[in-house]
Amino acid sequence: MRLEILNSGYSPGTKLLFGVIQTFSRQSLPDAAKLVFYRPGFYGTQAKKFTQEAMRGPSAWSVADRELMAAYVSKVNETAFCIGAHTATAGQAYQDHAKVQAVLTDLDSAPIGDSLRATLRMLGKLTRAGKVDAADMREVLSAGVSRQQVEDALAVCAAFNTTDRLADAFGFELLSPEGFESGAKYLLKRGYK
Amino acid sequence: MPDEDQKRAAHQALVNSVLHGEGRASPELRARAYDNADLPEALQALIGKVADHPAQITDADFAAAKAAGFSEDQLFELVTCAAVGQSSRQYETGLAALAEATGNGEAADAT
Numbered sequence: 392m393r394l395e396i397l398n399s400g401y402s403p404g405t406k407l408l409f410g411v412i413q414t415f416s417r418q419s420l421p422d423a424a425k426l427v428f429y430r431p432g433f434y435g436t437q438a439k440k441f442t443q444e445a446m447r448g449p450s451a452w453s454v455a456d457r458e459l460m461a462a463y464v465s466k467v468n469e470t471a472f473c474i475g476a477h478t479a480t481a482g483q484a485y486q487d488h489a490k491v492q493a494v495l496t497d498l499d500s501a502p503i504g505d506s507l508r509a510t511l512r513m514l515g516k517l518t519r520a521g522k523v524d525a526a527d528m529r530e531v532l533s534a535g536v537s538r539q540q541v542e543d544a545l546a547v548c549a550a551f552n553t554t555d556r557l558a559d560a561f562g563f564e565l566l567s568p569e570g571f572e573s574g575a576k577y578l579l580k581r582g583y584k
Numbered sequence: 585m586p587d588e589d590q591k592r593a594a595h596q597a598l599v600n601s602v603l604h605g606e607g608r609a610s611p612e613l614r615a616r617a618y619d620n621a622d623l624p625e626a627l628q629a630l631i632g633k634v635a636d637h638p639a640q641i642t643d644a645d646f647a648a649a650k651a652a653g654f655s656e657d658q659l660f661e662l663v664t665c666a667a668v669g670q671s672s673r674q675y676e677t678g679l680a681a682l683a684e685a686t687g688n689g690e691a692a693d694a695t
Contacts, residue, residue, distance in 0.1 A: 393646050396656045430657075433605055434664050437598040444594040469639040513678075521670075522677045528685035541682050546591040549675035556667035559638035560630075 392422055393562045397429055421574055422563035423476065423554070438553070443583040445546040452543055454579070455484035456507060459491060460547045463511050466495050467518040470555035472563040477551075479568075479575035509534035510541070514548045599672055602665050609658040617662040618669030626652030627662065634666040 392398055401409070405428050409420050427435030446457050458481035465473035478495065482488035493501040498511055509531045517523045531541055557563075566574065603614055616622050620635040630645040649659055 393643060394656045394660055396660060400656075429660065432601070433607060433661060434598075434602055437594070437601040441591075441594040441598045444591050448590060517674050517678050521674055523681045525681050525684035528678075528681045532685060538682065538686050542679065543591070545675055545678040545682070546595065548678065549595060549671045552671035552674055553667045556634050556638040556670065557664065560634050560641050560663045560667065562641075 392425075392564070393560070397422070397426060397561055401425075401428060416573065416577075418566075418570055418573055421472075421476070421566060421570070422561070423472065423558065426557060426561065426563075439583055441546075442550045442554070445543070445550045447582040450543040451537065451540050452547075453484070455481055457543075457547050458484050458578075459494060459507070460511065460514060460544055461551045462491060463494060463498075464514055464518050464548055464551040465555050467515050468552070468555040468559070470558050472558045472565055473551065473555050475565060475568075475571045476574055476578075479571040480578050483572070483575045484579055506531075506535045506540075510536055510544050513541075514544060517545075517548060518552060595672070595675065599668060602661070602668050607661045608655060609661045613658075614661060614665045617665040618672075620666060620669060624652070626654070630659075631662060631666045634663050635670040638667075 412420055427439055447454065458477050462474060462477035462481050465477055478491055481491045485491065490502060494503060498508060513523055513527050513531050516527060528541065603618060604611060607614060617631050620631055623631055626649050630649050633641045633645060646659065
């Protein structure tokens with residue numbers, strides 16, 4: 392990563408933990424996972440709680456839908472690490488990698504329901520332009536999305552607009568396709584805690 | 585609605601942590617990074633890109649900030665504040681638009 396402290400500035404206990412994880416998973420810990428261990432009282436502890444709440448907390452959206460939102464927001468931001476991670480996670484969660492690819496390639500023609508499509512379109516506009524208005528929201532609501540679902544989607548969007556920025560700024564190292572699939576398995580089993 | 589409150593409460597706790605928690609950069613400077621406003625010149629390129637064009641950040645942006653005397657720990661904090669700040673503004677904008685569309689917003693109250 393671009394800051395040396397994020398590569399090697401961890402406490403001895405944390406370094407030991409990284410070593411244990413590496414031994415068991417046979418993969419080095421992804422930079423996204425490392426970052427939340429750096430001075431966790433500043434960012435990591437609360438970031439994990441918010442991301443867990445947004446991605447795995449109670450919601451009418453499935454885990455797969457929320458992982459797809461994370462992938463889509465990352466695609467709009469062009470954040471390669473998070474596109475790879477959440478494309479793999481959404482694909483595993485849906486057990487349908489082709490559907491996820493179709494959404495990222497062309498949202499308008501992708502084989503998903505109108506409510507999810509309208510929600511992704513709104514998240515894309517918010518991520519790209521930094522703003523949306525009441526008319527954008529009415530369009531989402533008229534596609535059959537509940538108010539609570541819009542709020543839940545906005546939380547996912549906030550979590551990934553933060554993570555994408557940090558991934559790009561600190562320069563998260565890309566994983567191999569196998570590495571992303573293995574990370575996806577972990578995220579579906581354990582979440583973001 | 586308990587679900588939304590939990591998500592928003594968790595988000596607010598994150599904002600409070602990066603702005604007011606213990607850190608090496610002053611709370612004033614962290615607030616400026618969060619707002620992407622009134623920053624010293626050496627930080628403007630880096631923090632501006634974190635907010636608006638994160639994919640365009642380069643090593644040179646960090647080098648410029650370090651050359652002006654900012655430590656890695658300070659840059660870790662300031663970059664994080666800028667990322668959380670921009671995404672929080674988007675979150676608030678989205679929630680406000682939703683409130684207006686569903687008739688629970690300030691705009692609806694005013695009419």
